[in-house]
Amino acid sequence: MATGVYNQAIGAFQSNSHINNFNHQHKFNYIGRLVVTKDFFSSYGLSKRDLRVSKCIEYQTSVVDSVSSASRSRTSDRDTHKKSNEAALILVRHGESLWNEKNLFTGCVDVPLSKKGIDEAIEAGKRISSIPVDLIFTSALIRAQMTAMLAMTQHRHMKVPIIMHNESEQAREWSQVFCKDTKEHSIPVIAAWQLNERMYGELQGLNKQETAQRYGKEQVHEWRRSYNIPPPNGESLEMCAERAVAYFRDQIEPQLLSGKNVMVSAHGNSLRSIIMYLDKLTSQEVINLELSTGIPMLYIFKEGRFIRRGSPIGPTEAGVYAYTRRCVYKSC
Ligand SMILES: O=C(O)[C@@H](CO)OP(=O)(O)O
Secondary structure, three states: OOEEEOOOOOEOOOOHHHHHHHHHHOOEOOEOOOEEEHHHHHHOOOOOOOOOOOOOOOOOOOOOOEOOHHHHHOHHHHHHOOOOOEEEEEEEEOOOEHHHHOOEOOOOOOOOEOHHHHHHHHHHHHHOOOOOOOEEEEEOOHHHHHHHHHHHOOOOOOOEEEEOOOOOHHHHHHOOOOOHHHHHOEEEEEEEHHHOOOOOHHHOOOEHHHHHHHHOHHHHHHHHHOOOOOOOOOOOHHHHHHHHHHHHHHHHHHHHHOOOOEEEEEOHHHHHHHHHHHOOOOOOHHHHOEEOOOOEEEEEEEOOEEEEEOOOOOHHHHHHOOEEOOOOOOOO
16 A cells, blocks of 8 residues: 655645635645545546645645646546545534633524624635535534534535435425536535434433533533433433444435545534544543534544544644544533
């Protein structure tokens, strides 16, 4: 296996001013630390010369696309000729919701993004704007759907995300698109309840800080972060994982296997359970896994394995860490 190893993690997951400067100076955006095979390069029609962009890396990554308009017009060709058995998986927790802002337990309550959440979703879109996306999965909740849609407004391919309505024969029939070219410039979006936030039971709508004062920090921490202890009448992470990971394996993995690049826009706990599966975390390790709102995380799927990429390395980048295994729990 011819493999280029990129040792320096800088780039698309750093601050946006950095990204903008970087894009201005170079033809390509890029995604931090990557292991990319030769096949993966050629599958997007990128040459080694095209990919020489930074003193910090040898080559560019093939999941990253050229920003030039000429290259943009070649995108569909490139996609058509894609033969690689590698695919990109982008996971993004929705931007801040109006209830995150108020510090309320949200769970399956369908709350929209706050102003800050909208900005976060747009910033998330900038970070992934050079990664071709073939298919989007979101939860059934509006905050995840808004995040996916807003993120895609920033994408270089300018494809239009279209929600697939599979709830009835009529819904399928009535939402058909009859132009091949228009279809090619669209990205199907599949909304699935299985990717919803874990159901928080009787905590939904309560203030997190007041709940910690009432029941004690430790009890609330147990409800929020233990693996198999559910909040009153709610789902534990284990229960959430049963549906979210099953959905991921049955519906999302086959798409990656077929070479499609997939974005999943979902929630703190549904994504924690999926990451637990992808990174083979133990039920102890997942306790310390925290996800930031609106920070995309990139995985490369190759030969049945998920290779995690994308979180920047270095103390100065703490503000944009997508997630950290070791975090200090804060009762907020
Ligand atoms: O309220 C919720 O639904 C979740 C995510 O915001 O909270 P927690 O941080 O407890 O997982």
